[in-house]
Amino acid sequence: MTERNGPISRLIDEITREHATFLNFFGKYDERGATAIADFVAGNPQEMPIPGFAETLIKWTKPTSKDHFAYKQSIPEARRAVQASLAKLRGLKVDLDDIFMTGGAFQALSVTLRALAETGDEVIYLSPPWFFYRGMIRMSGATPVRVPVDAAQGWDIPVDKVDAAITARTRAIIVNSPCNPTGRMYPRENLDRLGDVLRKASKRVGHPIFLISDEAYSRIMFDGVHYESPVDSYAYSIVVYTYGKQLLTPGERVGYVALPPSIPIAEREALRNAYAMTQVLMGWLWPNTILQYAVAELEGMSIDIAHLQQKRDRVVKGMRDAGYRLNVPDGTFYVLVDSPWADADAFIEHLASQRVLVLPGATFEMPKHFRLSITASDAMIDAALPVFAAAIKEPARV
């Protein structure tokens, strides 16, 4: 064990060091964001909130009883709304007791990892990953096991590599479809092969390996594509969802965990108790009451996906016309772009000097790339495309 750095837990200290790139970048971001002409950094709103969102919260802020703002775990009204949504959109029949409301997918993930994993366990994640999978896995005590996805395979899940990464210690794999940052929705055939591998491996190692299905972007799909959930290819899957993407309100956090009926009832019952205890002890990780009451109405609201798709198409065409290599996302807010300079950070800094902000790939294990969030406004895209076009003509710097 390393020497302790002052008062801080060594684990927290180590994880903080692992996130140095991320923390350094975001340390400069607030100041830069204020004067940017285009901000493509985060999946953050760059326009006013969608109509109806604030009105719905206001409606549910008016107290209806003495219990309106009392302690609440997962309230029946919210669970019923989620149950109806999963039945309608997915044909999934989930028990009310198997729906756990959380403060967004962030809490759904952190609670799930703690409930399932502990010191000595391993949890597999696909790379490039969302920024915090590794750190969250480590917070559970488990060891993160990285399996890189290959662009040459169309960013699909490298099922054989997953198989090879599984050991007797493997407790779970996190699958994020459509994927932040690649935008890839894994096709059914790919998911079915993963399911086969996980079934056989679970038998081999003697315990079920859970598939944690991070479906945050499952309603941010383009080209009318039907969302294919990993859950339909493998029984031991856990749905993680947030309303923060469809509403684009990451500062008002509500989401859920759902255990599909394909998980045997004995295991679901054990998980119900484990989730309740974990949600309590991690700090009462239920959404606030107003958001829970509002879920049934928020469920039907969304940002304008057609408009988002137009922005994707403009960004993709504009960047390609300028000479960039990139991939076209099936879903999510993100376009992943190859850096034209070998030193991607230098290129990203050059863009920042022109007040165009993008996210460095170094924050998601892809140091030769950068990511654009098309939550940027049309005006930002207008302002940025000429900057991108000019930048790629500049001689590469280091």
Add this chain to the structure above:
Amino acid sequence: MTERNGPISRLIDEITREHATFLNFFGKYDERGATAIADFVAGNPQEMPIPGFAETLIKWTKPTSKDHFAYKQSIPEARRAVQASLAKLRGLKVDLDDIFMTGGAFQALSVTLRALAETGDEVIYLSPPWFFYRGMIRMSGATPVRVPVDAAQGWDIPVDKVDAAITARTRAIIVNSPCNPTGRMYPRENLDRLGDVLRKASKRVGHPIFLISDEAYSRIMFDGVHYESPVDSYAYSIVVYTYGKQLLTPGERVGYVALPPSIPIAEREALRNAYAMTQVLMGWLWPNTILQYAVAELEGMSIDIAHLQQKRDRVVKGMRDAGYRLNVPDGTFYVLVDSPWADADAFIEHLASQRVLVLPGATFEMPKHFRLSITASDAMIDAALPVFAAAIKEPARV
């Protein structure tokens, strides 16, 4: 290590078993609460929310910019409100960077314990404790060390016993003043003696032992008593606060951690990074944006403390007149009562059969007692006092 119980982490499973009494009790509570004539169980509202609370939230639900519902860590407006409050009420001059907004004291505690402690460490708590100190300490990886408080010492901190419990592994002690469930506010002289012991022990073990000061009830004080914070007796203290008690809105959670300037700057800087990372990785444990914007106004709002004191006085007098032994709280929502029957659970069940609900002391390491929350309404107190008077005359049962 024990055998694994299905899919659940052994730690979560063990902690869940430790909380069996609590979980069993609350498993029956919802149904019983609905038909109770008096509900003294939890620090939950039994009357409509205070005027102004919903109106303030509604005001701050109306978006003021595109960033209104964007990702937010601790926003400057909330930090400034906390800074001003600590300066005014305590004469504490806390740096803005040393204030971390959280979803109530629950998250403030869970984040603090994870930032400071890890496997191999020990954290001391005083017994009777708040229900979740033990479990939260275990979730950090550390071992909870119990130091019992003695009614014969007026429920003060048994400073010599704390000293004897400190080892080279001790990283922190949790102090909750005024204390849930004893209602005791530790007097300055008691806190000064604790500070002396912690200073000497820190020198002896070679690292600072932090005092985590859970001040959730610091504004729920009776008889005009000035609140004495442990922070003023010991440099390495961390303030934990929630607005959930003064507003009696535990379903809309906002609170904070504050690092006083008595902690040396090098350690505060290390803690700032550690808190940010820990708040992210435990699931983005910042309060929602609306609550953060509202803090400056919520800060000045409170339930009617004079009315609460009247209820305390009625309950204390009524119970004493009926023959109960109890202690009079200096603050908090709670009156701690000795069970007149040796089998307290049987007595509590007898009360429940009369539709009067109280909290079993077994949930807080005092199996011969029960706790009354005076958040109960006047009507509930009216209905309950004759039931208590009759119950104590019944022959003891097992």
